[in-house]
Amino acid sequence: MTRVALLIEYSGRLFHGSQFQVGVRTVQEELEKGLTVLCRRPMKVIFSGRTDSGVHAKGQVAHFDIDDFDGDFYRFLWALNGILPDDLSAYEGAIVPHDFHARYSATERIYVYRILNRQQRSPILAANHYLVRLPLDVEAMRSAASCLLGTHDFTSFRSANADETSPLCSVQRVQMLKLDEGQLEFWIGANHFVYNMVRIIVGTLVEIGLGKRAPESLHEALSGRDRNLSGTTAPAHGLTMQMVKYPESLRLFEKSAEKCNLPI
Amino acid sequence: MTRVALLIEYSGRLFHGSQFQVGVRTVQEELEKGLTVLCRRPMKVIFSGRTDSGVHAKGQVAHFDIDDFDGDFYRFLWALNGILPDDLSAYEGAIVPHDFHARYSATERIYVYRILNRQQRSPILAANHYLVRLPLDVEAMRSAASCLLGTHDFTSFRSANADETSPLCSVQRVQMLKLDEGQLEFWIGANHFVYNMVRIIVGTLVEIGLGKRAPESLHEALSGRDRNLSGTTAPAHGLTMQMVKYPESLRLFEKSAEKCNLPI
Numbered sequence: 355m356t357r358v359a360l361l362i363e364y365s366g367r368l369f370h371g372s373q374f375q376v377g378v379r380t381v382q383e384e385l386e387k388g389l390t391v392l393c394r395r396p397m398k399v400i401f402s403g404r405t406d407s408g409v410h411a412k413g414q415v416a417h418f419d420i421d422d423f424d425g426d427f428y429r430f431l432w433a434l435n436g437i438l439p440d441d442l443s444a445y446e447g448a449i450v451p452h453d454f455h456a457r458y459s460a461t462e463r464i465y466v467y468r469i470l471n472r473q474q475r476s477p478i479l480a481a482n483h484y485l486v487r488l489p490l491d492v493e494a495m496r497s498a499a500s501c502l503l504g505t506h507d508f509t510s511f512r513s514a515n516a517d518e519t520s521p522l523c524s525v526q527r528v529q530m531l532k533l534d535e536g537q538l539e540f541w542i543g544a545n546h547f548v549y550n551m552v553r554i555i556v557g558t559l560v561e562i563g564l565g566k567r568a569p570e571s572l573h574e575a576l577s578g579r580d581r582n583l584s585g586t587t588a589p590a591h592g593l594t595m596q597m598v599k600y601p602e603s604l605r606l607f608e609k610s611a612e613k614c615n616l617p618i
Numbered sequence: 619m620t621r622v623a624l625l626i627e628y629s630g631r632l633f634h635g636s637q638f639q640v641g642v643r644t645v646q647e648e649l650e651k652g653l654t655v656l657c658r659r660p661m662k663v664i665f666s667g668r669t670d671s672g673v674h675a676k677g678q679v680a681h682f683d684i685d686d687f688d689g690d691f692y693r694f695l696w697a698l699n700g701i702l703p704d705d706l707s708a709y710e711g712a713i714v715p716h717d718f719h720a721r722y723s724a725t726e727r728i729y730v731y732r733i734l735n736r737q738q739r740s741p742i743l744a745a746n747h748y749l750v751r752l753p754l755d756v757e758a759m760r761s762a763a764s765c766l767l768g769t770h771d772f773t774s775f776r777s778a779n780a781d782e783t784s785p786l787c788s789v790q791r792v793q794m795l796k797l798d799e800g801q802l803e804f805w806i807g808a809n810h811f812v813y814n815m816v817r818i819i820v821g822t823l824v825e826i827g828l829g830k831r832a833p834e835s836l837h838e839a840l841s842g843r844d845r846n847l848s849g850t851t852a853p854a855h856g857l858t859m860q861m862v863k864y865p866e867s868l869r870l871f872e873k874s875a876e877k878c879n880l881p882i
Contacts, residue, residue: 365741412742428737435738445738474695474709477629478676478858482742594742 356423357454360399361446361607362414366590367481368441372405372414381405381442385416388437392430393420402456402598403463403547408590410482413464413597415606417456425449446607454604462526462599464543467556467592472536483537484556484592490563492538496530498562498569501576502542502555503528509579511555512548513587521548521579530559541596550587558585620687621718624663625710625871626678630854631745632705636669636678645669645706649680652701656694657684666720666862667727670814672854674746677728677861679870681720689713710871718868726790726863728807731820731856736800747801748820748856754827756802760794762826762833765840766806766819767792773843775819776812777851785812785843794823805860814851822849 362385370378374386382399389397402415423430427447434444453459470476470483471490505524512521527543540556558575561567567585575583600606626649634642638650646663653661666679687694691711698708717723734740734747735754769788776785791807804820822839825831831849839847864870 363741410742431738440739440744441741443739443741445736445740472709473692474699475704475707476709477627477705477707478674478746480704481745 355419355421355452356425357417357419357450357452358423359415359417359448359450359454359456359606360444362411362416363443363445364411364414365441365481366405366408366410369407371407371409372401372403372411381411381414384439384442385444388434388442389418391437392434395421400456402460403595405595406550406553406590406593409593409595410591411595414595415456415460415598415600417450417454423449448606450604450606454600456598459600459604460598461601462543462545463547463595464527464541464597464599465547465552466594466596467540467542467552467588468594469538469540469556469560469592470536471538479537482591482594484560484589486560486563488564490538490560491565492530492532492563494565494569495540495559495563498572499528499530499540499555499559501573506576507579508548508551508576510575510581510584511551511558512581513550513554514581515549519546519548523547523551543599552593553588553590554581554584554586556588556592560588561585619683619685619716620689621681621683621714621716622687623679623681623712623714623718623720623870624708626675626680627707627709628675628678629705629745630669630672630674633671635671635673636665636667636675645675645678648703648706649708652698652706653682655701656698659685664720666724667811667859669857669859670817670854673857673859674855675859678859679720679724679862679864681714681718687713712870714868714870718864720862723864723868724809724862725865726807726809727811727859728791728805728861728863729811729816730858730860731804731806731816731852732858733802733804733820733824733856734800735802743801746855746858748824748853750824750827752828754802754824755829756794756796756827758829758833759804759823759827762836763792763794763804763819763823765837770840771843772812772815772840774839774845774848775815775822776845777814777818778845779813783810783812787811787815807863816857817852817854818845818848818850820852820856824852825849 372381374382399416399418468483502525507521509521523544525544529541531539636645638646663680663682732747766789771785773785787808789808793805795803
């Protein structure tokens with residue numbers, strides 16, 4: 355038996371999230387279906403973490419166990435991507451130790467949230483940018499966001515219908531990038547995220563950028579541990595799971611650092 | 619009567635090109651339909667240049683004449699984009715002199731052609747990147763492309779079924795950018811392009827990058843003035859009309875330079 359990890363990309367638009375749910379189309383269902391056809395036996399995968407309905411992934415990681423694998427990822431990925439639908443692709447693979455776990459071995463998850471700040475909509479960027487039509491004060495958003503670094507209780511940034519995992523998250527990186535043409539990217543990396551955390555943080559930052567709330571209110575929301583203190587949840591389609599990090603000793607995917615274009 | 623210029627963006631996937639054709643969906647048809655509804659009289663537009671079926675535009679320019687325009691572009695664009703389909707948007711407008719002509723007043727057109735150079739397909743980049751699965755020698759492509767600068771006869775880079783415009787084009791800028799994750803951008807600006815010119819140049823450059831032809835062969839094709847000397851035509855969906863330049867004295871669209879993110 356061999357344990358295999360795959361680096362996976364998908365456009366979230368037509369998926370009801372990553373995790374299997376009866377009766378709707380999910381990434382897990384499509385990936386397991388493809389692997390089951392390819393391996394000619396029922397296959398199950400485990401993801402590094404869930405993504406919501408509509409959220410994209412550039413560097414989602416999944417693992418599964420397989421018998422009689424010859425290690426030829428070139429042929430394996432070629433065949434698998436021939437079976438998978440157009441909005442899902444497995445673009446790199448690695449054989450991993452038997453105790454590797456896509457979710458529990460991960461040390462950091464990195465998300466990017468994309469905003470387009472201009473009056474009129476953009477057909478080219480619409481698929482993965484949240485359109486904010488009124489001008490944003492990016493400096494105010496940036497200065498507010500800096501308080502997220504470090505270990506905090508993110509109860510205020512967790513959806514009401516959240517699961518029971520710990521609200522403690524260690525945020526390892528935060529960056530607000532101002533690109534050309536009104537494009538903004540908010541990067542955040544942490545060991546762990548609570549449900550809807552990035553989208554609620556971004557929703558709050560946008561309210562700060564619009565002058566609807568003070569920059570300090572983000573820090574106040576954080577220390578207040580109350581969902582009522584933070585802002586609205588930003589839409590799913592602006593969010594991309596960009597990269598999952600594992601201990602360096604695993605040397606998981608060749609060139610994976612290069613593949614991720616971290617700005618930080 | 620007022621002459622108005624619009625800055626237009628579209629995703630080319632579901633359009634049979636920019637120019638009106640009977641029985642198929644074109645950008646011109648949709649834009650004229652929208653303006654006709656908004657202005658309550660039949661409207662005609664003139665574009666800066668044609669784009670083929672499948673080609674995208676970030677900075678296409680169109681002009682038209684309108685009676686009784688109050689100059690309130692905020693309301694005008696808001697209303698127009700409410701009528702236009704999702705894959706077409708007019709995001710900036712300007713009142714221009716009566717002798718302004720979107721096509722004849724233009725001094726430079728700038729295109730970008732996007733390539734993704736990796737083995738497996740990318741759902742996120744598929745819409746506007748040409749996937750080249752074998753490794754490309756970007757340095758060879760870059761050194762070959764430099765011969766395009768200046769004024770040349772581009773007969774070798776014009777489709778057989780071309781119109782009768784002059785094959786002489788003055789190429790003002792050429793750049794091959796290597797971004798992260800196997801993404802390449804080929805930028806080219808010229809006063810004028812012949813039919814399929816960018817796509818034939820890129821097709822030839824890709825053959826050079828794959829080692830199928832020598833870097834010097836691009837220059838040889840250029841001086842040979844024979845379509846048989848150049849390579850295949852790269853697919854339409856990698857190409858975007860990025861920007862059209864007009865004399866600075868026109869001061870056409872506020873912030874339009876900023877909007878275009880020229881690398882050069």
